[in-house]
Amino acid sequence: MGGSLQPAGACETIKERVPEYAYLPPGTKGYLREKVEKALKTAKYVSVRLRDGSIVYRLLMQSAMSVPMMVEEEFEWKWLFKYKAEVSFDMMPFFATGGVAAPIPFLSNEKPHGTERRRSRNPFPPGAKVGALRRPDVIIVESEAILWPGRGTVDREGGHHANNMLRLVEVKFPGDNWGPGQEEAYRAISGDFKNRMTVIDVTDCNGDLQKIPKPAPIPAPKTNDEKDRQTVPIRSVPAVPHHVWYEDWWQKAHEFGEEVEHAVAPVWDAVHRGYSYVSAETSAFLHQHAAWMFTAGQWVADKAHSAWVWVDEKGHEIFRYTAAQLKAGWEAIVQMTDMTWDVLTHIDWAQVGVTLLKGAAIAVAIVVGVAIVILLLPELIAIFAALCAIIAAGAEAAAGLAAALGVVLGGGSAVAALAAS
Template identity: 70%
Template sequence: MIPVKLRDGSIVYRMMMQAAMSAPMIAQEVAAGWLFEYKAEVSFDMSPSVSTGGLAAPIPFLSNVKPHGTERRRSLNPFPPGGIPGLLRRPDVIIAKSSAILWPGRGTVDREGGAHVDNMLRLVEVKFPGDNWGAGQEEAYRAIAGDFKTRMTVIDVTDCNGDLQRVPVPAPIPAPKTEDEKQRLRAPVRTVPAIPQPVWYEDWWQKAGDAVTAIWDSVEHGYAYVSAETSAFLHQHAPWLFTAGHWIADKASATWTYVSEEGKVLYKYTAAQLKAAWEEIVRLTDLTWQVLKQIDWAQVGLTVLKGIGKAVLFVVTIVVAAVVIIVLLPEELLAALAALVAMIATASVEALAGLATAIGVSAAAQAA
């Protein structure tokens, strides 16, 4: 479990078992060009559909991204545009009938009226210790699955040794004896075909000697015993993460500069760089400006090193409104996302509007 400080100042403890389960599946889905049977955390619209004349089947939210021509992939945003609070459900896993079809629902019509074929083989819900059915959750999942006897599975994970019950707060993890990558923890991923390279899990939530900017981990249990490779990358591309200071916006030059408390300039982004990075982040993650503004806490919890696809991917664990979001980004976008989060957290109303305009957020999206 890890401490998460929300915007109201309260601290909640989040078990990251859900993230550890979902991240490898999302990573494999991305590596497969979204043509993958297992789809973690698909958001469904539970409201009646006008186009279908009623709730024939809850409809999965889709992204605007079309990775293979005309068919849209599923959305990764747990707060998708058009979603109504209380009428949105996000099962742990949807298993598709065919990996060649991007549509993850059993219904035949999407929210915009587009036609599809039933491609849901099974809904899988995993209940970790302490995770009980919420109000209306089981009924909603049965509606999504349709025939719950053949299309729905509930997996009850038992804490056989009682370890989770005995550890209500994060337990210190000793530093690795060396900086060798083999000191990191293996995160097994079962796929067909097997992933030839290992996927490594890195513990980032222990107290570290280096100072970390508060926005990256507002409880200050952040960067610690990561691998030498990851540490070197972050020190090169995001040196401001390790030095107290603040971002300064310069309207005249359309730049954002990170200045340390001693007045030293550590990093600089131009408006063009931020805009290009944000557009690519949106394309890969479906994040919106509204979600970005509400991020309470973020950390890198898992690193995928040449194990899934050809690129090096970082899995970023984000908490928004007490909801855990899994975001996969290539290394060149990781620092940009961290910078945007930090800029937003410290920006004045005027500076925030300027940043939104600079990265291409429409006036309507800013006002939403």
């Protein structure tokens, strides 16, 4: 049976590498296996249409595994959670001291419980240096009551902490190999890696990645009455009172194969039906809060009224945001995600990734070729899509938007260099 942990020759979905590294801490293997098995049932890769019209293929199993952990950490456990997916670490202290000082997790400015800062959600945090930024798959902490996820005792701003790292976990899906310097960096982050680091080899026991896709017409959006949708394994107390699903586009690679014409467009791209790859529930939400997505057109600055207007191909106004609305939305996005203008302007593609939860929406974005997870309030998805669409309109539009948002431009971009390092 796929996913069984029986030792006598049965297939194991997740298997810890030994003797190089440690076994998982007691009581954690079942939780991680659940996330891995669900991720295996999403598309091995999906073809996406970037804002310049090009088509790329991206492996998204890692994002599918991270999404439920991030939801639980922020929305269900208010950051006081044992499992922390994709924590960004600064390797510079380790390099500068010849391996004496521990790499340091990047922190947000937000203090959800009064005094202690939470970890940053920005995958390209300000201050990161090329070649010195690492994001392990999962950090398991000693005490979920402490927000600090590192083993070092001093943060990047000089604040003091207690060692709170129980285990660094790296998950290797089929076809996922170590990148240059990755294994050595993760050993440095964990410190005593033989006891604090676990590397999991994932086996596709159920053959989910071997199914031969057959091209087919784009189906109608699915509703919550259909039983074949992949649910997101959200664990909380009290339990989430309704099913939460991965959106339909996760399965497009299985349904359509490598048909370029079926590449998933970004949610804001009405011309290429970027809204047609989501469920009926999410589509209805977008119709209500972002009607402009469903009409081909473009954003135009209305300087006389300090607004941005979505104008259709016949010149009719469909929707408008005031500069004040966009600025307030951007500030809320920054507070929730730690996003910077540099990251926003490098988003090539984004889609709603999970059926909208009560109080939370999950988007998956591609930033300079790197897939990242973005958690927002549902009402911010529309603002987020509008910001991306305005930036996609060109350099002049992006500069005007920056002025409206109060963003000070200057200096070069670090995101592209960090993504390539």
